[in-house]
Amino acid sequence: MSGGGAEKVVCVTGASGYIASWLVKFLLQRGYTVKATVRDPNDPRKMEHLLALDGAKERLHLFKADLLEEGSFDSLVDGCKGVFHTASPVINYSADPQLWYSLSKTLAEAAAWKFAKENAIDMVTVNPGFVIGPLLQPTLNTSVEPILKLVNGAKTFSNATYRWADVRDVANAHILAFESPSASGRYCLVGRVMHCYEVVKILHELFPDLNLPEKSVDDNPFVPTYQVSKERAENLGLNFTPVEVSLKDTVESLKEKKLLSV
Ligand SMILES: NC(=O)c1ccc[n+]([C@@H]2O[C@H](COP(=O)([O-])OP(=O)(O)OC[C@H]3O[C@@H](n4cnc5c(N)ncnc54)[C@H](OP(=O)(O)O)[C@@H]3O)[C@@H](O)[C@H]2O)c1
Incomplete structure (x- = not known):
């Protein structure tokens, strides 16, 4: 696997997804030609935000492919320098x-x-925690939904600790792993491990006008927080986004997409 070469053609599977859209954006910014796969190229909600990206007109090629159809990706992947496989059928x-x-x-x-x-x-995996940050796609994705619920007037927050990661860091980590010849194995990508009460506290400081929940969903004690090492990802050259910035940008993005009901 190598990021260099005259013909920088790569494939991104599930390209219209939350993480993949940022990946496509950054790959185009870095001069790659991107073969992007979607299941329904006729759905404007899946396509328009990709087609509007800088460089898309010249270097983005969209293809229809479905993981549940045997051989669907074979011809697309052929001749690519790398494949960023983000599509996931569940x-x-x-x-x-x-x-x-x-x-x-x-x-x-x-x-x-x-x-x-x-x-x-030559394979490398990037294993992010719970991914938040601004949305490029017009629709809400699963991992940003809990933040939307909090800011949309939830009465309680979950008594849970999550491993938060910024979507832009996840996309960048994929590219750094691809471009770095020494990258190997698995990269666990977590900016910060934080209980939901801390998330609410930060959101309150950032957006004092929001009506945020004040109590946990149950009376159980909060589980102590641990942290996940950033060392391997930082050695790839990744600068982690502070979680405060991720949360701020998530809420701003939800506002901009008119997903906030308050
Ligand atoms: N978000 C997180 O917190 C998080 C954390 C850890 C790992 N991940 C992993 O990261 C990847 C991307 O996640 P995401 O949050 O960006 O999810 P997402 O927005 O739901 O994107 C997933 C993409 O998978 C595609 N897909 C689903 N079924 C498919 C199939 N049968 N064939 C081809 N494509 C299919 C969808 O494509 P269509 O546009 O065609 O519907 C969708 O765009 C997933 O593998 C996910 O499990 C996410």
């Missing part, structure tokens, strides 16, 4: 969607590592 067969999602991600990554080893593919 069919929920369980009463516990979170558990099902985690299982699907674990199995998918294990299968990808096995395939990469058997086929001598």
Whole structure:
């Protein structure tokens, strides 16, 4: 895998998604030609924000592909210097969607590592925590939804600690991992581990006019917070975005997209 070369053609799967849209934006900014896949190229909500990106007219090529169709990606990936695989089909067969999602991600990554080893593919994985930050796509995505609920007048916040990551850091980490010849293995990407009460506190400081919840959903004690090492990602050259900036930009973006009801 190498980021150099005269023909910088890369593929991004699930390109209209939250993380992938930022990835496409940054790749175009860096002069790459991007073959981007979506399931429905006729859906303007999936396409318009990508087509409006700087460099899209010259270097963005959109293709229809579905992971559930065998061989759907073969011809697209052919001849690319790298593939950024962000698309993720999750069919929920369980009463516990979170558990099902985690299982699907674990199995998918294990299968990808096995395939990469058997086929001598130079693979690196980026494993972000809970991703927040501004939206490029017009619709709300799953990981920003809890922030929207908080600022849209939720009465309580969850008694939970999350591993927060900024969407722009996630996109940049993918590119740095691709461009760095020494990148290897897995990169856990977490800007800060924080309980929801701390998130509410920061939001209150940033947006004193918002009607934010004051109490937790239950009376259980808050689990002490740990941190996740940033060292490996920083060694790739990543400068983490402070969580205060991520939260500020998330709310500004939700306002701009008119998703705030208050
Ligand atoms: N957001 C987070 O907090 C977070 C944290 C850790 C890991 N991740 C992982 O990061 C990746 C991107 O997440 P995201 O938050 O950007 O999600 P997202 O906005 O929902 O994007 C996921 C994309 O996957 C595509 N997709 C779904 N089923 C597909 C299929 N059968 N074939 C082809 N494409 C399909 C969708 O494409 P269409 O446009 O065609 O519908 C969608 O654009 C996912 O693998 C996710 O599991 C996300």
